[in-house]
Amino acid sequence: MKWKQTESEQIQPLLRIEHAGAERGSTFWLRDVNLELEPGTFMGVIGRNGAGKTTLFHMLCGLSRISQGEVWLEGISMKEEPGRCRQKMGLIFDDDYFRLDLSVKYAARVYGKYYENYSQNDFLCCCRKFEVDIRQNVRKLSKGNYMKFQLAFALAHHPRLILMDEPEAGLDPVFRREWMNMLYDILDDECSILFATHLTEELEQYADAVTLLSQGRQIFSLTMPQLEKQYRIVRGSKVQMDYLQKRLVGRRKMEHYEEGLFQEDGRELWVEVSESRPTLAQLMEYLDGKF
Amino acid sequence: MEENRVEREEKIEENRIEGEEKTEENRGERGEKAEENRVEREENRRETKENRIGKAGSFSELKNFTPGKFLNTGQEMLIELRASFYTTRGKLGLLLFLIGIIWGFGEVTGEEPEPFVLAAALMWVAMGLAMLVTLENNKLLYLLPVTRKEFAAIQIRRMAWIFLLILGVITLFLACMKQNPDFFWRNFFLKAIPFSGAMSIYAIAAIKPVKESQQTGHKIYQLSNAVILLVVVGCLLNFIVFWDSWNVLDWILSAADYGVNIFTLGYLYWKFGCADVYYDEI
Numbered sequence: 001m002k003w004k005q006t007e008s009e010q011i012q013p014l015l016r017i018e019h020a021g022a023e024r025g026s027t028f029w030l031r032d033v034n035l036e037l038e039p040g041t042f043m044g045v046i047g048r049n050g051a052g053k054t055t056l057f058h059m060l061c062g063l064s065r066i067s068q069g070e071v072w073l074e075g076i077s078m079k080e081e082p083g084r085c086r087q088k089m090g091l092i093f094d095d096d097y098f099r100l101d102l103s104v105k106y107a108a109r110v111y112g113k114y115y116e117n118y119s120q121n122d123f124l125c126c127c128r129k130f131e132v133d134i135r136q137n138v139r140k141l142s143k144g145n146y147m148k149f150q151l152a153f154a155l156a157h158h159p160r161l162i163l164m165d166e167p168e169a170g171l172d173p174v175f176r177r178e179w180m181n182m183l184y185d186i187l188d189d190e191c192s193i194l195f196a197t198h199l200t201e202e203l204e205q206y207a208d209a210v211t212l213l214s215q216g217r218q219i220f221s222l223t224m225p226q227l228e229k230q231y232r233i234v235r236g237s238k239v240q241m242d243y244l245q246k247r248l249v250g251r252r253k254m255e256h257y258e259e260g261l262f263q264e265d266g267r268e269l270w271v272e273v274s275e276s277r278p279t280l281a282q283l284m285e286y287l288d289g290k291f
Numbered sequence: 292m293e294e295n296r297v298e299r300e301e302k303i304e305e306n307r308i309e310g311e312e313k314t315e316e317n318r319g320e321r322g323e324k325a326e327e328n329r330v331e332r333e334e335n336r337r338e339t340k341e342n343r344i345g346k347a348g349s350f351s352e353l354k355n356f357t358p359g360k361f362l363n364t365g366q367e368m369l370i371e372l373r374a375s376f377y378t379t380r381g382k383l384g385l386l387l388f389l390i391g392i393i394w395g396f397g398e399v400t401g402e403e404p405e406p407f408v409l410a411a412a413l414m415w416v417a418m419g420l421a422m423l424v425t426l427e428n429n430k431l432l433y434l435l436p437v438t439r440k441e442f443a444a445i446q447i448r449r450m451a452w453i454f455l456l457i458l459g460v461i462t463l464f465l466a467c468m469k470q471n472p473d474f475f476w477r478n479f480f481l482k483a484i485p486f487s488g489a490m491s492i493y494a495i496a497a498i499k500p501v502k503e504s505q506q507t508g509h510k511i512y513q514l515s516n517a518v519i520l521l522v523v524v525g526c527l528l529n530f531i532v533f534w535d536s537w538n539v540l541d542w543i544l545s546a547a548d549y550g551v552n553i554f555t556l557g558y559l560y561w562k563f564g565c566a567d568v569y570y571d572e573i
Contacts, residue, residue, distance in 0.1 A: 024571065063433055063570040086436035106374040110367055114435045137378065 012075055014039045014192050015060075015161055021068030022059045028216060029055040031068065035211050035221040037161070040189040044203035045196040046280055047213035048288055053196040056213065057165045060194075061091055074160060087116055090154025090162040092147065094169050104141070105134040108153050115157035126152035130182070144175050148182075155186060162186075164195045180206055200280035210280060214288045228277055232262045236273035243271050250286035261286035355444030364448040368424045375423050388419025392460065399467045409464065410530045413486065416460050420453055421494035433570040443564030446495050447556070454491035458483060481545040482530050488552040489526030493519060496559060518555055525551040 013036040021031035030052040037043050045053050058064035060071060062082045071078035073085045102110065104127065112118035127134050130148040132141070141149060147167050154162055164183075168176045180202050183193060197203060203210060204224075211221040222230065234244065241251060241258040247267075251260035261278060262269070269275075278286075354360075375381025395412035398404050437445070461483040465475050496519050529548040532541070 058571055061434055065569045065572065083436050083438040083441070086434065089436075091434055102371065102374040103377065106370050110370050111435065113363070113367065114437055139378075 013037060014041075014074060015194070016072040017060075017069070018072075019069035020059065020066055020071055022055050022064045023067045024064075029064075030059065030213075030216045033069070033213075033218045035218070037192050037194060037209070039160070039192055040187060041208045042183070042187055042193045042195065042206055043209040043211060044200075044207040044280075045194060045211045045213065046198070046200060046203065046284060048284065050215075051213040052216040053213060054165055055216070057093075057163055057194075057196060061089060061163055062086060087157075088160040090151075090157065090159035092150045092154060092162065092164040092167050094166050103135055103137055104132060104149055107138050108149075108156065112153070112156060118157040120156070122158075123152055123156035126155050143170055144172075147171070147179065151182065151186075158190075160191060162191060162193045164193065164197075166196055166198065168197060168199055176202065200284070204280055212283060212287060214284075219287045227283075230264050231278050231283060232264070233259060233276045233278045233282060234262045234269070234273045235259050235276075236271065240271045240273050244269065244273070355441055356448070360444070361448050361451065364445060365452055368449060368452055372423050381423055384419045384422030386419070387415050387422065391415030391417075391419055395460070395464050396467065399464045404468060406531045410486070410527055413457065413461060413464075413490070413530075417453075417457055417490035417494060420456055424449070424453065440564045443560050446563050447560060450491045450495045450556075450559075453494050454487050457490050458487040461487060481541070485545060485548040485552055486526045486530045488556075489522045489548070492522055492552065492555050492559060496522075496555075518558055522551055522555045 015035070015037040017033050017035045020033045022029050033052075033056060035043075045056065047053050055064060059066050060078065062078070062085075066079050071085075073088055076084050076088075078085045105124070108123045109120055112120060112123065124134065127149070130152055132145050132148050132152060136145075138146070138149065150167075151162075168179060171179070176199065180199075183195070184206055187193060195203075195207070207224065209221070209223045210227060212219040220227075220230075231249075234241075234248075235254075235257050236244075238258055241248070241260055244260065244262070245251070247262060247265060248260040249263050251258060261282065262275075372381075376385065391412045391414070394415065395409055398408050398412060435442070462479065465478055465483060468474070525548050529544050532544060
């Protein structure tokens with residue numbers, strides 16, 4: 001665990017998940033997830049479809065039961081006090097949980113009342129900044145504007161943690177880039193973002209940490225520098241790769257050479273192979289199902 | 292070659308020793324941090340327990356039913372009402388409400404008002420109101436930062452507002468009838484109050500949540516259909532039967548209707564506030 005220290009005071013992580021799991025009926029959808037998110041951090045959650053990203057987010061925001069372990073937000077237990085935890089969360093989901101027959105302005109006013117720190121003025125400012133028409137019916141907003149509306153609403157109640165579950169699905173590439181810039185702008189020491197996405201390239205640019213899920217289990221949860229240190233892509237001939245076989249996490253045959261994912265074990269590579277930093281997509285490919 | 296091999300082996304040995312030292316260090320750090328975490332968890336648990344005791348001592352559940360909160364809910368419903376006028380659903384609700392009012396007034400100002408027709412008109416009024424002010428999104432409700440008990444209280448407050456509105460309409464209808472005050476008061480207490488209560492319960496209990504799509508929504512809190520049927524049939528029977536004749540059966544029917552309403556209200560509150568159901572389990 002990493003602790004940010006200010007003088008003699010220790011600041012706890014904003015979000016701490018310890019051995020958390022979710023089950024529906026007798027089937028586990030997610031098990032033994034452990035991660036920590038420090039204030040002001042942008043963490044991406046990646047994984048293939050069905051890896052458990054949405055279940056993790058549902059568990060965090062109270063839509064799914066936490067059947068194993070514990071989730072703490074600023075030291076408050078999500079199991080014991082879900083209402084208090086939700087006060088500190090901003091939610092941006094792909095589906096239409098907000099869609100009702102209200103205008104943008106009224107929808108925010110009605111639901112903003114449930115949040116202690118909500119400010120309608122802040123909401124209107126954000127809408128102006130994001131160019132969302134406040135008179136428009138929420139149901140009639142375009143996908144992009146609906147996402148911006150959710151972000152404006154989330155920011156208006158000053159959350160400590162913003163949860164985003166694949167909000168970019170179905171959006172054009174220009175908007176996606178604009179969206180990522182917007183998120184980067186709102187990051188500060190107070191607010192952290194947990195972002196489930198398939199946009200691995202964008203994450204490489206913007207994220208401070210990444211968690212990889214596969215088949216309902218967590219493969220890793222590391223900061224980008226840790227990730228860079230821990231994994232390497234190695235390329236070489238078949239003989240060279242055979243030599244390294246036992247130390248490779250995964251391996252595949254290319255047209256003129258072979259490629260593998262090497263996990264740092266403190267020992268040197270004894271063969272001359274070319275090395276490079278793995279992309280998140282490569283990590284997903286090699287590590288899927290490996291636990 | 293031999294030198295290189297020896298050098299490489301030395302290097303490997305060095306790395307191994309370094310690795311072991313690091314592992315030991317990490318173990319030590321992890322142990323300390325685990326201890327810190329344990330202490331912190333204990334503190335949080337104690338705090339939560341103290342909060343609970345504090346809440347229990349200050350009757351926190353009763354705080355959900357203060358006049359201020361009741362007025363707040365009214366204001367919230369007013370905003371929903373105003374906004375829903377701009378939507379097709381809201382317009383349809385308003386139309387139903389107005390048709391119910393006009394139909395009902397036509398009936399009560401006529402020569403011999405038929406209770407069955409009046410009940411039908413009032414049901415239109417109730418349906419219109421439900422369409423105008425009923426929040427139709429279950430998922431959002433689960434995401435709001437309120438506890439189950441608070442949420443149950445919100446629903447009961449909304450119910451109270453719908454109850455008052457329907458009761459107001461029925462009272463107006465009764466006042467417009469060319470009958471004596473005795474008739475007015477008896478019908479007010481024995482018919483209007485239980486009928487309004489039942490309709491307001493129905494309006495809240497019949498919310499269809501949006502789960503995946505509006506078409507495939509399940510009943511929000513799985514309030515048993517039998518209970519909904521019981522409350523609606525009970526109030527209709529009470530409203531229609533023995534309209535003019537005052538006998539023991541009429542009193543019994545009204546008392547039973549009150550009983551059914553109180554039972555359903557308690558059941559609804561229990562379902563909202565105490566049922567341990569998560570959205571993904573609906």
